[in-house]
Each structure stands twice: as structure tokens, then as C-alpha cells.
Amino acid sequence: MIPERIAPLRPFRDRSFGLMRKFLRINWLFVLCVCLLAGVGYTALYSAAGGAPVPYANSQLFRFIGALALMLGIAMVDIRQIAKISWPAYALGVVLLLVVMKFGHTGLGAKRWMSVGGMEIQPSELMKLFLTLGLAAYFRRATQERLNEALFLLPAAxxxxxxxxxxxxxxxxxxxxITAMIGVTVLLGAGVRWWKFAIVLGVMLVAAPVLYHHLHDYQRARITTFMNPGSDPLGAGYNIIQSKIALGSGGLAGQGYLHGTQNQLNFLPEKQTDFVFTIIAEEFGFLGSMAVLALLFSIIAMAFYTAVSCSHAYGRLVALGVGTNFFLYCFVNLSMVMGLIPVGGVPLPLISYGGSALTAVMLGFGVLMSVHVHRDVEFANEEF
Structure with a gap:
């Protein structure tokens, strides 16, 4: 549980901020880091196209500008108003997941995308934020006694x-x-005892062989390839082998911008999406990679700082969920690229090409900034 003692010691004061004061209370260092990360993405995507702004870099830039405006707009909305739509947002997310199963576009054997107003959206990306909002609303006023009751935890589960x-x-x-891990993190932040999750994890480990046989063929192939990429170097193991070559060939300072051989000769797989970090590592080397990792860490650290500095439980849990989502994006993608976990098709946020993940992350950041701006407001006792 995020400890109460870290909250400000002064009494709650209900503040009605004007728009200018809200604007000034935004964490502009956080916004700067987000913009710098998007700049890294533009640079990598420009290189991925062979040194051209199309088809990736310019398109991603325009998406980011729109998403940045949306983020700042959400930051100005009172977090108490966002709290009131937590469960409607969750319900919308579930409906979208049902709709995409029925009417979504099939790509690579999966139905994950749907068209809305000419835009392609991936409801599962939005669902991670909506789940965070719903759980934060549910546990906003939970006492430790309630958290020990199984019937109280069943709806959250x-x-x-x-x-x-x-x-x-x-x-x-x-x-x-990732969605499940976000939910578990919010529950832990709310005060649910860790040993309850340890029991569930133990059951899952025992059932792992059965679960493995229920995976799709391509999912089992990813696990097999992860264990031994060299077993199929020109097939299932090609992606991770080429990724490791690119990571290693960058050396200390890199081969130079637009001079990465793996990138420019098109050996890198999915280099504009899942494996975009390999472009950075190859062209800017260890030093450039560490600079990007430092930028990612700064964003994660500021997200979690917002959680621990917020004086109300709803904001703390929302910030915790948004920060965890961004951390898991980064951890899974980078681990996948380095061959530490099986390839899973998770993009690197704000750097990989694609609109759904970018929009979902920036929506989450907007809510996070709303928490930061309204971190010391008082919540009334109404249920939502």
C-alpha cells in the first residue's frame, strides 16, 4: 500500500483553480521529457525510412502533436470529474473489446484493430487505462478491514x-x-496483501504446462525460439538474431546516424515498430542507448513521484497504474529486443510507429497530469 504518511501533513483544502493556475501547475519537466522522447522517435523513424520523413516520421509527428494537445487538455480537467466517469470508461472499454472481436480487422491472425471515424484504434491499449480508473474508483475509500474480505475483492478480480x-x-x-499486471499493481497499491497474489502465481506455475498447450502455434513458436533462436535462424529465430546483431554492432558510440548497416540494408525486422530500439543502439551505440534509457527512467520516476505525493487515494492509484503501464511497455519491449523474453509485439512508447499505443499513452499521461495539478484537492464522500 502506498503509505499515507507520504501525503502532505496539512489539512485538505478544496481549491478551485483558474485555468491559468492549472496550466502553471502542470509538471513541465515531465512534458519536456515526453517531447524529447517523441523527438527520439522521430529521429529513429526518419532513419527507418532510409533517411526520409515519410512514411513514418511525419505521420508520427502529426499524431504526437494532436495527442500532446489532448494530454494538456485533459490535464486541465478536475480529477474529481474524471473520477466520476471511471466506471463508464471501464464499461466502454469492455464494449469496444467485444465489438473488435466481432467486427475488428484481422491482421497476422488476430483481431485487434477497428476503424472509428477513419482512424484505426486498438481497444486493448485503451482498456489498460480504463481498468486503472475503475480499480482506483473502487478502492478509493477501502479500509484494511474491507481489503481482508474475499467478497470485497471478488468484484475487483x-x-x-x-x-x-x-x-x-x-x-x-x-x-x-500487461493488463493483468497493471491490475495486480493497483490492488497491491490499494493494500491487498502480497501473499494472496503469491498463491495465485503458484497455481499458475503449476498449471503452466497445461496453459502452454492451449497457446496458438505462433505463440508456442515464440517461446521455443526464445529458448534456442539458432534452431530456426531464417524463420522464427530471424528477428531476435538480427536484433542482437544490431545491438552489438553499435559499439560504444554507434555507426553514425543513417549509417547503421543492419538498418539501412533492411536486415532489421519490424524496425519501425517492435524493434525500433535496435536502430538507436546501432546508430548511436551504448552511449545513445543509455541516454534514451535515462529519459525513459525519468518519465517513470516522475509518474511514481506523482503517485506518492498525491494526497488522495484515487489520484495515487491512478498515477501508480499509469506509471506501471509505461514501465511495463518499456520493460517488455526492451527485454524482447535484447532476447531476454519471448517476442510479444509490444511497442516502445512514443518511439515505435503506430497511433493506438501513442494515443493510449498520451491519454494516460493527461490523466496523470490532472492528478498532479489537482494533487491536493478534497474528494467529497459521494460514491462513483
Whole structure:
């Protein structure tokens, strides 16, 4: 549980901020880091296209500008108003997951995307934020006595398992696991005892052989390839082998911008999406890679600082969930690129090409900034 003692010691004061004061209370260092990360993404995507702004870099830039405006707009909205729509947002996310299963576009054997107003969206990306909002609303006033009651925890568990099950049906194992981990993190932040999750994890480990046989063929192939990439170097193991070559060939300072051989000769797989970090490592080397990692760490650290500095439980849990989502994005993608975990199709936020993940991350950051701006407001006792 995020300890109460870290909250400000002064009494709550209900503040009605004007727009200018809200604007000034935004964490502008956080916004700067987000913009710098998007700049890294533009640079990498420009290189991925062979030194051209199309088709990736300019498109991503325009998306980011729109998403940045959306983020700042959400930051100005009172977090108490956002709290009131937590469960409607969760319900919308579930409906979108059901709709995409029925009417979504099939790509690479999975139904994950749907068209809305000419835009392609991936509901599973939005669901991670909506789940965070719903759980934060549910646990906003939970006491330790309630948290020890199984009947009190069952609705929260169902709220996590429902979207996770729907995402698994797409199928999208990577996003389903991240969604479940976000839910577990919010529950731990609310004060649910860790040993309860240890029991569930133990059961899952025992059932792992059975679960493995229920995976799709391509998912089992990813696990097999992870264990031994050289078993199929021109097939299932090609991606991770080429990724490791690019990572290693960058050396200390890199081969130079637009001079990465693996990138420019098109040996890198999915270099504009899942494996975009390999472009950075090859062209800017260890030093450039560490600079990007430092930028990612700064964003994660500021997200968690917002959680521990917020004086109300709803904001703390929302910030914790948003920060965890961004951390898991980074951890899974970078671990995948380095061959530490099986390839799972998880993008590197704000750097990889794609609109759904970018929009979902920036929406989450908007809510996070709203928490920061309204970190010392007082919540009334109404239920939501």
C-alpha cells in the first residue's frame, strides 16, 4: 500500500483553480521529457525510412502533436470529474473489446484493430487505462478491514479478469499479461496483501504446462525460439538474431546516424515498430542507448513521484497504474529486443510507429497530469 504518511501533513483544502493556475501547475519537466522522447522517435523513424520523413516520421509527428494537445487538455480537467466517469470508461472499454472481436480487422491472425471515424484504434491499449480508473474508483475509500474480505475483492478480480480474457481471445498474449499486471499493481497499491497474489502465481506455475498447450502455434513458436533462436535462424529465430546483431554492432558510440548497416540494408525486422530500439543502439551505440534509457527512467520516476505525493487515494492509484503501464511497455519491449523474453509485439512508447499505443499513452499521461495539478484537492464522500 502506498503509505499515507507520504501525503502532505496539512489539512485538505478544496481549491478551485483558474485555468491559468492549472496550466502553471502542470509538471513541465515531465512534458519536456515526453517531447524529447517523441523527438527520439522521430529521429529513429526518419532513419527507418532510409533517411526520409515519410512514411513514418511525419505521420508520427502529426499524431504526437494532436495527442500532446489532448494530454494538456485533459490535464486541465478536475480529477474529481474524471473520477466520476471511471466506471463508464471501464464499461466502454469492455464494449469496444467485444465489438473488435466481432467486427475488428484481422491482421497476422488476430483481431485487434477497428476503424472509428477513419482512424484505426486498438481497444486493448485503451482498456489498460480504463481498468486503472475503475480499480482506483473502487478502492478509493477501502479500509484494511474491507481489503481482508474475499467478497470485497471478488468484484475487483472480476474487473481484471474480464478484459484480460477478452484480450486473450483476440489473441494478444503480451497485452493481456500487461493488463493483468497493471491490475495486480493497483490492488497491491490499494493494500491487498502480497501473499494472496503469491498463491495465485503458484497455481499458475503449476498449471503452466497445461496453459502452454492451449497457446496458438505462433505463440508456442515464440517461446521455443526464445529458448534456442539458432534452431530456426531464417524463420522464427530471424528477428531476435538480427536484433542482437544490431545491438552489438553499435559499439560504444554507434555507426553514425543513417549509417547503421543492419538498418539501412533492411536486415532489421519490424524496425519501425517492435524493434525500433535496435536502430538507436546501432546508430548511436551504448552511449545513445543509455541516454534514451535515462529519459525513459525519468518519465517513470516522475509518474511514481506523482503517485506518492498525491494526497488522495484515487489520484495515487491512478498515477501508480499509469506509471506501471509505461514501465511495463518499456520493460517488455526492451527485454524482447535484447532476447531476454519471448517476442510479444509490444511497442516502445512514443518511439515505435503506430497511433493506438501513442494515443493510449498520451491519454494516460493527461490523466496523470490532472492528478498532479489537482494533487491536493478534497474528494467529497459521494460514491462513483
Amino acid at each position: 472480476a474487473a481484471i479478469l474480464l478484459p484480460v480474457g477478452l484480450i486473450l481471445k483476440e489473441p494478444n498474449l503480451g497485452t493481456a499479461v
